[in-house]
Amino acid sequence: MSDARPDHAVGEAQPDRGAGVDWRLYLVTDPHLGGGRDAVPGIAYEAVLGGVGVVQVRDKEGDDDEFATHAVAVAEAVARACTETGRVVPVFVNDRLDVARELGLHLHVGQRDMPFARARAAMPDDLMVGLSIESDPQLAAALAGPGPVPDVIGVSPVWATATKTDTAAALGPEGADRLARAAHAHGSVRGGVRAVGIGGITPTTAAQLAATELDGICVVSAIMAAPDPRAAAAELLERWEAGKSLPPEREPA
Ligand SMILES: Cc1ncc(COP(=O)(O)OP(=O)(O)O)c(N)n1
Ligand SMILES: Cc1nc(C(=O)O)sc1CCOP(=O)(O)O
Ligand SMILES: [Mg+2]
Numbered sequence: 012m013s014d015a016r017p018d019h020a021v022g023e024a025q026p027d028r029g030a031g032v033d034w035r036l037y038l039v040t041d042p043h044l045g046g047g048r049d050a051v052p053g054i055a056y057e058a059v060l061g062g063v064g065v066v067q068v069r070d071k072e073g074d075d076d077e078f079a080t081h082a083v084a085v086a087e088a089v090a091r092a093c094t095e096t097g098r099v100v101p102v103f104v105n106d107r108l109d110v111a112r113e114l115g116l117h118l119h120v121g122q123r124d125m126p127f128a129r130a131r132a133a134m135p136d137d138l139m140v141g142l143s144i145e146s147d148p149q150l151a152a153a154l155a156g157p158g159p160v161p162d163v164i165g166v167s168p169v170w171a172t173a174t175k176t177d178t179a180a181a182l183g184p185e186g187a188d189r190l191a192r193a194a195h196a197h198g199s200v201r202g203g204v205r206a207v208g209i210g211g212i213t214p215t216t217a218a219q220l221a222a223t224e225l226d227g228i229c230v231v232s233a234i235m236a237a238p239d240p241r242a243a244a245a246e247l248l249e250r251w252e253a254g255k256s257l258p259p260e261r262e263p264a
Contacts, residue, residue: 027201028139028162032101033064034226036248037207039105040085041174042070044235048081052088054240059092059100061244063234064227065207067119067141069105079110086116103141108133117141119165122149131159143167143209145179150190154197160204165229166190168210169220174231178210188223195224214243214250221254 038058042048048070055066066089068082086102093100103119104111108130111118119141120130127142134140139162144150154160166187168178182190187208195203208220209229217228228251237243 024199025159026136028137029200029205030202031099032205033098034163034205034207035228035251036063036244037065037067037209037227037229038063038234038244039067039069039209039229039231041231041235042072042081044174044232051081051235052084054235055085056088056092057239057241058234058244059089059098060096061234061241062248063100063244064098065101065103065229067103067105067229068116069231075107075110078104078107079114082110082114082116086114101139103139111138117162119143121165127153127161128158139163141165144190144194144206145182147190147193150193154193154204156199160197160199162200163205163207163226164190164194166206166208166225169208170211170216172211172232175210181210184219184223187220187225191224191226212247214246217247217250218254218257221251222257227251 040051040055042051045051045054068085070078070081082104089100089102101117103117105119106124108118117139118130118134120127121143122145131140141163142153142161144153144164145167166182168181169187171181191206194206197204205226207227207229208225212228212230213233220228233247234240234243
């Protein structure tokens with residue numbers, strides 16, 4: 012599992028919106044695991060101080076107005092942490108296109124939400140749209156063109172998780188690596204389509220993914236349910252980085 016990346020300078024057809032984003036550690040929020048909706052902004056703030064580089068606001072309950080109020084609170088907390096750290100941390104909205112548009116936030120959709128092409132067409136050009144990918148055929152379809160491709164894919168799930176039980180079959184590190192390679196090889200975005208793995212990622216499993224071509228790991232419970240979200244984020248990042256610095260596994264002779 013090498014780090015080699017193709018050169019995408021030729022044939023670029025889509026803005027590289029994901030450039031400059033620190034994809035290594037992506038937090039998806041959850042109001043229940045976090046101890047209630049009101050606790051989520053504080054957790055997101057702490058998580059960014061601990062090293063989270065991307066945040067997605069996910070809350071399946073409530074109407075769009077309630078969700079928007081919640082998303083504003085989370086985005087403001089992330090902005091405060093960015094001011095303190097000098098970093099730029101993009102905020103995605105899970106599922107809700109109208110809220111993302113209204114608030115000027117990025118959007119993540121899944122295979123059972125609205126079609127990606129519809130979401131992309133409705134979103135402003137400067138905002139990212141992410142898509143969940145559960146299989147090779149789904150990725151092939153997402154990259155087939157001729158329309159825009161996702162700015163980032165959530166490779167899902169890497170492992171089974173109690174946080175979301177209606178997932179596709181677990182891909183494992185090998186499957187996640189295969190999908191990340193295919194996303195990176197896509198030629199219409201200069202840096203390739205970014206890929207983060209989601210599902211069952213903990214400090215223990217994070218290091219196993221560092222050897223893949225994923226750009227990062229995406230977690231819910233490992234940060235939302237942690238007693239100290241800042242320390243949890245820092246530990247996840249440390250495990251990811253430690254895994255990156257291990258020598259590559261030798262091919263059998
Ligand atoms: C980064 C990322 N990847 C995958 C998902 C899952 O999206 P989806 O399949 O639409 O499921 P819900 O999160 O909407 O329940 C995600 N949210 N983020
Ligand atoms: C939000 C989400 N989507 C998944 C998918 O497979 O599409 S798994 C998941 C939850 C991941 O939670 P945890 O980090 O606690 O395992
Ligand atoms: Mg969804």
